[in-house]
Structures are given as C-alpha cells and as structure tokens.
Amino acid sequence: MTDTSLKNKYDSIIFDLDGTLWDSTANVAIAWQAAKQEVDYIQIDIDQAVVRSITGLTYKTIFEKLFPYLDEKQREEFKAIAAKKELEILNERGGQLYPELEETLKYLQVNYKLFLVSNCQNGYAETFFNHSNLKEYFLGYQCYGTKSLPKWDNIRDIVNDFNLQAPVYVGDTQADYEATVKAGVPFIFAAYGFGKVEQGMVATVNSFAELREIL
Structure with missing residues (x-):
C-alpha cells in the first residue's frame, strides 16, 4: 500500500524486531x-x-x-x-533478515531517527545487532528484558528519552498495535510478519523495502 501522505509526517521510526526486521x-x-x-x-x-x-x-x-x-x-x-x-x-x-533490510534502513536514516523496541529477553537485541551488523542505524533500543515493562511503556520511554515529536511504530502483530495505542504513537502494519491487524494502522506494507515508498 502506497500512501505518499505519510512522507515528511514523522521525525522518527520505532521498529519491532521479530516479524518486522528478522525471523529467528x-x-x-x-x-x-x-x-x-x-x-x-x-x-x-x-x-x-x-x-x-x-x-x-x-x-x-x-x-x-x-x-x-x-x-x-x-x-x-x-x-x-x-x-x-x-x-x-x-x-x-542468527535469524533470517528480511530482504533489503540494510538498504531500507540506510535510506530511512537520512530523514528519520531510528529505534528498536521489542518484547525480547535481555541479550536478544544485542544478538540481533551482532549478527546483522546494523546497530549503527539505530540511535537507541529498549526491550522487555531490560526493565520487565510492557511494550507500550518502553515505546513511551524511547519517545521521552529522545524527545521525539512525531514518531511512528512499525510492527507485525495485534499486540504491537495495541501497545502503540496505549503509547499514543501511530502504527504501520508489517503484513509480511507473523500476525494480523484488521484496522487502526496508518499504513500497511507487504515488504520491509516498501517503507521506502511510503516514508
């Protein structure tokens, strides 16, 4: 789904990990x-x-x-x-990185601050960064394992800690969407991942690379 109205609308992108950046x-x-x-x-x-x-x-x-x-x-x-x-x-x-992951992150990094928020255990995000060699693209990250806080709390922490004015979250499950609602952050649905989201998203992408078209 291409929606050019999203261009220049956000200052930052917060990514889920499993089902959004890789499949482990x-x-x-x-x-x-x-x-x-x-x-x-x-x-x-x-x-x-x-x-x-x-x-x-x-x-x-x-x-x-x-x-x-x-x-x-x-x-x-x-x-x-x-x-x-x-x-x-x-x-x-490691896990299986989704196609054109680095190319897309490199493209997005020019105009957006990039972050990662996952429900993973301690050490998991670091494993992703070590395996993918993509840590340079992310300004910060937060995981459930760090403070044992729900995802919406961790999203809000990233927003507050980095003073984000107009963030958007990219995830692949209904739980991701519900977390963004609680955190007050718009949601882009990664339909190529593991979950289903029927409504509420500002856009849907069928591949990670498609983010370059809408953002």
Missing part, C-alpha cells in the same frame, strides 16, 4: 527443543509453528501460555534454560 523462529525452536531435553516435564515438542504462535509476546507471557500445566518453579527453571539456549544458538546462527 526456526533457530529459536531448535534452542527450545534442546532445552526440553534437559528436563522431564515438558509435554510438547517445540517446533517453528509453536514459536511463531507466540512471537511478539513478553518472555514471561510466552511460557505461561505454552506451559500452563507447570508450577511456577518449573516454569521459571525451563524459561531460564530456554533463554540460555536461545542466545547460544542465535549468537551462532
């Missing part, structure tokens, strides 16, 4: 399945479809949703093992 679900699934082998109480196999189904949720919510039958001690133990395995695997293999 295949390797996260490998990591969590490996974590399963270290305990005897996980009842399901963890494949890419399972990981895709919860992408975008906070790390705490993910394990509550996937493993409601675990007691709190077991859930916290497995979450810690899975988190460690995840960072090990992703540091080694």
Whole structure:
C-alpha cells in the first residue's frame, strides 16, 4: 500500500524486531527443543509453528501460555534454560533478515531517527545487532528484558528519552498495535510478519523495502 501522505509526517521510526526486521523462529525452536531435553516435564515438542504462535509476546507471557500445566518453579527453571539456549544458538546462527533490510534502513536514516523496541529477553537485541551488523542505524533500543515493562511503556520511554515529536511504530502483530495505542504513537502494519491487524494502522506494507515508498 502506497500512501505518499505519510512522507515528511514523522521525525522518527520505532521498529519491532521479530516479524518486522528478522525471523529467528526456526533457530529459536531448535534452542527450545534442546532445552526440553534437559528436563522431564515438558509435554510438547517445540517446533517453528509453536514459536511463531507466540512471537511478539513478553518472555514471561510466552511460557505461561505454552506451559500452563507447570508450577511456577518449573516454569521459571525451563524459561531460564530456554533463554540460555536461545542466545547460544542465535549468537551462532542468527535469524533470517528480511530482504533489503540494510538498504531500507540506510535510506530511512537520512530523514528519520531510528529505534528498536521489542518484547525480547535481555541479550536478544544485542544478538540481533551482532549478527546483522546494523546497530549503527539505530540511535537507541529498549526491550522487555531490560526493565520487565510492557511494550507500550518502553515505546513511551524511547519517545521521552529522545524527545521525539512525531514518531511512528512499525510492527507485525495485534499486540504491537495495541501497545502503540496505549503509547499514543501511530502504527504501520508489517503484513509480511507473523500476525494480523484488521484496522487502526496508518499504513500497511507487504515488504520491509516498501517503507521506502511510503516514508
């Protein structure tokens, strides 16, 4: 969807990570399945479809949703093992960057301040930056794992910390959209990602590179 009315409307762009900048679900699934082998109480196999189904949720919510039958001690133990395995695997293999990611960030950086806000665990965003070599394009980032705050709070932190006057958020799930509503920031829907958003967005893009057309 091309909407030239968005050009020169914003001073900054805040990006989601999973489903917006890259897809790490295949390797996260490998990591969590490996974590399963270290305990005897996980009842399901963890494949890419399972990981895709919860992408975008906070790390705490993910394990509550996937493993409601675990007691709190077991859930916290497995979450810690899975988190460690995840960072090990992703540091080694990374995720799949979406096409024309760097070219598009380079283009956008000329006119916009760029940021990252994700519901990921501590260390995950750094893994993305290390693997992609794209940290130079971002002025700042915030994750759930940093302060255990919801995404809308972290979006608002970025807006306040960097004195952004007209930010827009790019994400791929309904939860992303709902966070932007609470934060008071307009939303661009990345329809190529993992989720569905029916209404409320200021624009929809079917590829990351399409941001160059509308912004």
